[in-house]
Amino acid sequence: MCARFPISFLRSLIPESQCLTLPIVLVMCLATLFATPYLHAELRVGAARVDVSPDQFPVLINGSMTSHTATEIRTRINARAIVVDDGSERLAIVVVDSCMMPRDLLDEAKQLAATQTGLKPDRILISATHTHTAPSSMGALGTNADPNYVPLLRQRLVEALVAAENQMLPARVGWGTGQAPQFTALRRWVRRPDRIANDPFGNPTVRANMHSASNPDDAIGPTGPEDPELSMIGFETLDGKPIAALANFSMHYFSDRPVSADYFGLFCDGLESHMQPLASDSPNSPVAIMSHGCSGDIWRKDYFRAVPEAEGTIQEFTQGLLGVATKAYDAIEYQADVDIAMRETRLQMRYRTPDAQRLQWAQQVVAEMGESLPKTTPEVYAREQILLDQLQSTEVVVQALRIGDIAIATTPNETYALTGLKLKLHSPLEKTMVIELANGGDGYIPPPEQHFLGGYNTWAARSAGLETTAEPRIVAADLLLLEAVCAKPRRDFEQGLGLAAQSILQLKPFAYWRLHEMSATDAGDASGAGHVAHYEPGVVFFLDGPPNDLNSDDNHESQAFVRADEVNRCAHFAGGRMRAELSELASDFSLVLNYWNGMPAGARPVAGWMFSRDFSSASSDRGIHLGLSGEADQSGRLMLQLGNATPVFGRSSTPRWQWGRVVLVKSGSTVSLYQHDATEPEVSVEFTDAQAAQAGIADCFFGGRSDNRDNWEGKLDEIALFNRPLSVNEVAKLFE
Secondary structure, eight states, X not given: OOOOOOHHHHHHTSXXXXXXXXXXXXXXXXXXXXXXXXXXXOOEEEEEEEEOOOSSSSEEEOSSSBOEEEOSOSSOOEEEEEEEEOSSOEEEEEEESSSXXXXXXXXXXXXXXXXXXXXXXXXXXXXXXXXXXXXXXXXXXXXXXXXXXXXXXXHHHHXXXXXXXXXXXXXXXXXXXXXXXXXXXXXXXXXXXXXXXXXXXXXXXXSEEETGGGSGGGEEEESSOOOOEEEEEXXXXXXXXXXXXXXXXXXXXXXXXXXXXXXXXXXXHHHHHHHGGGGTTOSXXXXXXXXXXXXTTEESOOTTOSSOOOOOOHHHHHHHHHHHHHHHHHTOEEEESOOEEEEEXXXXXXXXXXXXXXXXXXXXXXXXXXXXXXXXXXXXXXXXHHHHHHHOEEEEEEEEXXXXXXXXXXXXXXXXXXXXXXXHHHSSSSSEEEEOSBSOOOOEEOOHHHHXXXXXXGSOSTTSOBOTTHXXXXXXXXXXXXXXXXXXXOOOOOOOOOHHHHHHHHTOOSEEEOOOOSSSSOBOBTTSSOOOBEEOSSEEEXXXXXXXXXXXXXXXXXXXXXXXXSOOEEEEEEXXXXXXXXXXXXXXXXXXXXXXXXXXXXXXXXXXXXXXXSSTXXXXXXXXXXXXXXXXXXXXXXXXXXXXXXXXXXXXXXXXXXXXXXXEXXXXXXXXXXXXXXXXXXXXXXXXXXXXXXXXXXXXXXSSOTTOOSBOEEEEEEEEEESSOOOHHHHHHHTO
């Protein structure tokens, strides 16, 4: 029988400092060696709601480019707190109806709460819901913090923690989850290469931006994935009376008039009403909390719909989301006697400060403003440049906690949905929630590759000013903390093999790139041959891949290449390419490629080139180029160009924003394209004798041509190369 150490012993190996790497390794090793990482303990939980509505008017409201005020309360705003204790550890979670709150204010509240409760400051998580109609407690863009509201909020945060601690009862905990894709969508889209917009500094850098798809003709497609999961942690007494429910969902705000808690407050009211009948004879009223998931690039409007459905009201949106939430809540299975753990680290981060030229411009603009607050976008960003230059750097707080077999990670930022998926899919525990805007309000942190595309989320300001490496640094810190509190190593992510992927592998490809990377690393080769490909700037990652039915417009049904419980992932090319140097690729070869075009019909003669085998930065007589026509009368048809010859076109058309599949077979002097089946090629072209040889051309480009002309604007996925011509029967197998 294996020896078992108490969890308190394992915790003692982890100091409270930032230097967690060695203790994490020790904890992981001990957990593996001694078989059980957690020691069961009696769980006690308390919850409370405290009103944090302003008591002085007018009050400054955060969440807009320029400053404005409110003179009335539309819905009350609250701080909702949960305190959890296992007998040896105590932690707290507070979610506040606020746009965002600064770290120094929250640090002060935590220190004050520690003097009035049994909580340590670094065992308290405080986050904002991100309602854009709450009083301003933090200066950002054109709005300052409201000097009368900040001290009131600080005190009420402490009151919420004290009240929750005073309500603690023996408890059980459980996990619930549901899918709500109809209530969340990507709001950040890639703009057409011929419609790049100017940033506030007068430079044409905006290749992607929020709501750029409000005119579909301007946009190519979304810049990342969404996260439709609504997750929930439920707490109840030992006799089944509800204590609290902590929900988490990735959707920005709905939009309401101030002062308002937005849909977050309405959701909590509705879930509490659902819980209340189960709490009869309970000494405490149940508390429902909606925390903000990773929503920096998320909103509620689905821009894929050519004719959007009626927007609906905030009440209708909330009721629909509650339908998903109540089903998840009712299905929770609870367990008692679980232990808890929590850790925190603080990272020093640099701001992206202005260079001398931009600073001089900013100083001139601000000088012309005088004592006035900024009234235009350039004035807002001019003031922000001066503030960033004064600040230079900051400190951000990252936390992870565990309650039984449930984990929570935090970011102090408006984090993209992709970042949340990275943490969930790599967390040691499958049941993982990610809460953003926690313990600070450090603005947007796009993944590094998103900075290349520019846009509002990347414009340097206190609301988006951290170094370009901030996102991977915070993800890395979170995963280390999760490993520490879970006493387990992180999980690896590997996309499963559906029937279509198995069919490709059975044909023994020379290289097979599945394009499910989460970041701008090399594209891995699933064939096992080690033929990695390299992404250039101008590619974004982990979007939904092709569905089972290529004629379907359902972007969420994509199990043909993966297991039934997965979403296939792909890369979105926005002017960048993927390049592979394949010196062993034979002159006669085959290519299988899935494509999704984002360019509207008639935007340019060539919608985009998907594949090019040619000498780098050249267009030789021996090159092979595969693309899609953009001409209005033949938009969406396959294009094949051999060397510098006139392109030839396929017969059938693949509509914009729908997936297509093409198989290219080169055999001798003949190149054939198959699009729907193997009975007859869409295109068949003969090389001249001088052109036919491909020997010596090692460079293969995907998402663009060798000469970088009319590169692909859309998604590619599941790309396979074969070192031989595929037979008709083999091609047919790929279309089964």
